[in-house]
Amino acid sequence: MSGPVSPAPATRAPAAPARARRGRTRWGGRLLFGYTWLVLLWLFAPIAVMIVFGFNDIKSKSNVSWQGFTLKWWGRLGDYPELTTALWNSITIALLATLVATVLGTLMGIALGRYRFGGQGATNLVMFAAISSPELVMGTSLLSLFISVGVQTGYWTVVIAHVLFSVSFVAVTVRARVVGLDGSVEEAARDLGASTWVTFWRVTFPMILPGVISGALLAFALSIDDFVITQFTSGTTTTFPLWIYGAVRIGVPPQVNILGTLIFAVGVAIAVINTVTSRRRT
Amino acid sequence: MTEIQAGKEEAAAAAASDISSVPAIELDEVVKEYQAHGEVVQAVKGVSLSIAEGEFFSMLGPSGCGKTTTMRMIAGFEDPTRGSVRLHGRDVTDVPPNKRDVNMVFQSYALFPHMNVWENVAFGLRRKRVPGAELRRRVGEMLEIVDLTGREKRRPREMSGGQQQRVALARALVNQPRALLLDEPLGALDLKLRQAMQIELKRIQREVGITFVYVTHDQNEALTMSDRIAVMNDGLVEQLAGPREIYERPATKFVAGFIGTSNLLTGTAERFDASTVVVRLGEGDRVLVPVGEGARTGGQVEVTVRPEKIRISREEPAAGVSAVRGTVAEVVYLGTYNSYAVNLAGGAEFTVFEQNANDSSITAERGDPVWLSWQPHHSFAIGS
Numbered sequence: 001m002s003g004p005v006s007p008a009p010a011t012r013a014p015a016a017p018a019r020a021r022r023g024r025t026r027w028g029g030r031l032l033f034g035y036t037w038l039v040l041l042w043l044f045a046p047i048a049v050m051i052v053f054g055f056n057d058i059k060s061k062s063n064v065s066w067q068g069f070t071l072k073w074w075g076r077l078g079d080y081p082e083l084t085t086a087l088w089n090s091i092t093i094a095l096l097a098t099l100v101a102t103v104l105g106t107l108m109g110i111a112l113g114r115y116r117f118g119g120q121g122a123t124n125l126v127m128f129a130a131i132s133s134p135e136l137v138m139g140t141s142l143l144s145l146f147i148s149v150g151v152q153t154g155y156w157t158v159v160i161a162h163v164l165f166s167v168s169f170v171a172v173t174v175r176a177r178v179v180g181l182d183g184s185v186e187e188a189a190r191d192l193g194a195s196t197w198v199t200f201w202r203v204t205f206p207m208i209l210p211g212v213i214s215g216a217l218l219a220f221a222l223s224i225d226d227f228v229i230t231q232f233t234s235g236t237t238t239t240f241p242l243w244i245y246g247a248v249r250i251g252v253p254p255q256v257n258i259l260g261t262l263i264f265a266v267g268v269a270i271a272v273i274n275t276v277t278s279r280r281r282t
Numbered sequence: 283m284t285e286i287q288a289g290k291e292e293a294a295a296a297a298a299s300d301i302s303s304v305p306a307i308e309l310d311e312v313v314k315e316y317q318a319h320g321e322v323v324q325a326v327k328g329v330s331l332s333i334a335e336g337e338f339f340s341m342l343g344p345s346g347c348g349k350t351t352t353m354r355m356i357a358g359f360e361d362p363t364r365g366s367v368r369l370h371g372r373d374v375t376d377v378p379p380n381k382r383d384v385n386m387v388f389q390s391y392a393l394f395p396h397m398n399v400w401e402n403v404a405f406g407l408r409r410k411r412v413p414g415a416e417l418r419r420r421v422g423e424m425l426e427i428v429d430l431t432g433r434e435k436r437r438p439r440e441m442s443g444g445q446q447q448r449v450a451l452a453r454a455l456v457n458q459p460r461a462l463l464l465d466e467p468l469g470a471l472d473l474k475l476r477q478a479m480q481i482e483l484k485r486i487q488r489e490v491g492i493t494f495v496y497v498t499h500d501q502n503e504a505l506t507m508s509d510r511i512a513v514m515n516d517g518l519v520e521q522l523a524g525p526r527e528i529y530e531r532p533a534t535k536f537v538a539g540f541i542g543t544s545n546l547l548t549g550t551a552e553r554f555d556a557s558t559v560v561v562r563l564g565e566g567d568r569v570l571v572p573v574g575e576g577a578r579t580g581g582q583v584e585v586t587v588r589p590e591k592i593r594i595s596r597e598e599p600a601a602g603v604s605a606v607r608g609t610v611a612e613v614v615y616l617g618t619y620n621s622y623a624v625n626l627a628g629g630a631e632f633t634v635f636e637q638n639a640n641d642s643s644i645t646a647e648r649g650d651p652v653w654l655s656w657q658p659h660h661s662f663a664i665g666s
Contacts, residue, residue, distance in 0.1 A: 182392060184388045184392040185393070185394060185395070188388055188453075189394070189405070190378070190380045191357060191358075191359075191385055191386045192380075192385065192406035192409060192453070192454075193406055193410055193457070194409050203394055206396040207396060
């Protein structure tokens with residue numbers, strides 16, 4: 001699109017400021033376009049590097065310079081049994097922690113969003129503290145707690161720790177959804193003959209479901225890549241992030257890049273599905 | 283349609299056989315108290331009502347008058363602090379809302395956003411485990427009555443306010459409740475749609491023959507649709523009567539002021555003749571009130587008269603009518619009528635409506651001295 005073609009003499013005068021305005025927005029548009037791509041590049045460059053180096057044909061332990069394309073690492077994903085165990089631990093811990101945190105967090109979110117009760121302010125405060133406190137603080141305090149009550153740290157203490165820090169995120173997400181609900185919708189269900197139980201499952205729960213799903217995804221994402229708190233509470237159990245951290249000193253094998261690529265792909269798929277279905281739902 | 287008629291006949295037969303003339307809804311000295319900031323607030327201060335089968339009954343009043351709380355006690359969402367609620371003779375005071383045979387249309391419609399129109403309407407029948415074929419037939423018939431056939435698959439948010447309103451109505455009526463409770467159902471609609479829905483509601487009520495209890499703060503809505511109106515204020519029923527009586531013979535000062543425009547006069551009552559009491563205001567002014575309209579001789583009385591009953595003139599009117607003098611303070615041309623604000627010699631301000639029947643100019647201009655007159659039976663003394 002170029003400017004107006006041969007404007008009639010009578011319209012020339014008013015056309016001039018219009019052209020100037022259009023010129024400014026064109027420059028603004030270009031700037032926004034360039035800036036947007038710069039931000040996207042900034043965000044995705046590290047991920048792209050991770051994906052690409054999963055195909056790097058390295059001869060030594062070090063996977064830092066490009067040495068040619070290969071698919072052989074994809075066939076040798078199971079070369080490091082400890083890595084496989086660590087990944088499996090991370091996935092099962094994340095699933096367990098997500099399940100527990102989602103159930104507890106949803107109940108908390110409903111209670112906090114719907115009712116007024118004694119200790120509500122304190123609950124909100126503790127939740128906020130759990131979200132905002134540094135991982136280092138939470139990790140060390142959890143470790144000292146486990147030691148002082150004589151619990152052997154390991155797989156289950158990691159699960160407990162992950163539930164602890166993700167439950168607040170679920171509760172906050174669900175609470176926001178509950179607060180936005182029109183209470184008369186539930187009254188309408190009661191009025192139409194539904195018991196409180198049926199009202200919850202047929203009306204309340206479907207209406208807060210987007211919040212519950214968002215909370216669960218958040219909990220899973222927080223759990224699967226957590227390092228600091230896991231480091232303090234894992235004992236001899238190894239998770240995926242802990243194994244990679246240990247491997248950094250001797251060189252991270254391309255298998256890690258490939259597993260990272262797969263996790264990223266699953267994450268993207270879930271995000272896409274969530275966006276599509278929630279658009280249809282709400 | 284046939285189902286509803288059958289239901290209606292059943293109800294009628296039942297009413298005729300055993301429980302003849304049992305009211306659909308009875309409230310007996312119902313009180314609702316709340317705790318607010320450590321003190322007890324009475325939202326409803328003792329309301330007794332008896333609503334007949336098939337009646338279109340309105341509860342009218344300003345916000346905070348207790349009308350919605352009263353309705354919510356009928357539905358079962360609020361427990362009365364004292365008093366009892368009976369539906370068709372059965373005491374339901376302690377029965378939860380899902381076990382009461384009444385349905386409600388909410389002010390916000392309260393449609394289920396995650397269900398389409400058909401599922402919304404079928405919700406109540408599903409809870410009652412109505413078998414599939416009958417359920418489909420009844421939902422289909424109800425959607426036909428509210429003119430939503432063909433929109434079964436729409437989600438509530440994809441519909442206009444008027445359509446959502448009709449879904450809410452269908453969802454409640456499909457259950458064939460003994461009474462339908464409507465909480466300001468037209469409040470969110472624009473004026474044109476509201477007027478259309480008023481007529482539509484009245485038609486549906488006639489068609490299904492179900493008792494309607496209608497809560498509103500809009501006097502026109504109540505006057506247009508109701509068989510009877512309970513005018514509420516400050517937790518009490520001020521007057522319970524038909525629309526015409528409410529308008530023509532408001533029982534209290536509040537009702538006179540809340541319904542339409544009223545002119546109020548205070549004066550000393552004197553005996554005039556056997557059938558009329560005269561109320562003295564200023565020199566030459568006289569207000570005649572029929573005996574038996576609450577006027578007592580010798581005391582201070584308040585007299586009210588509607589603006590459209592008053593005749594405005596430049597000449598002193600003939601004897602036998604009420605007549606007061608005043609000065610025109612404002613004239614407003616309103617198309618179908620002219621509205622005059624007239625300051626009376628006694629200090630009161632009167633509003634007078636003059637029908638715009640002829641195209642000649644208005645009777646009086648701003649600042650003109652005028653006479654206001656009206657027939658004795660158009661004014662009456664009221665309690666306060």
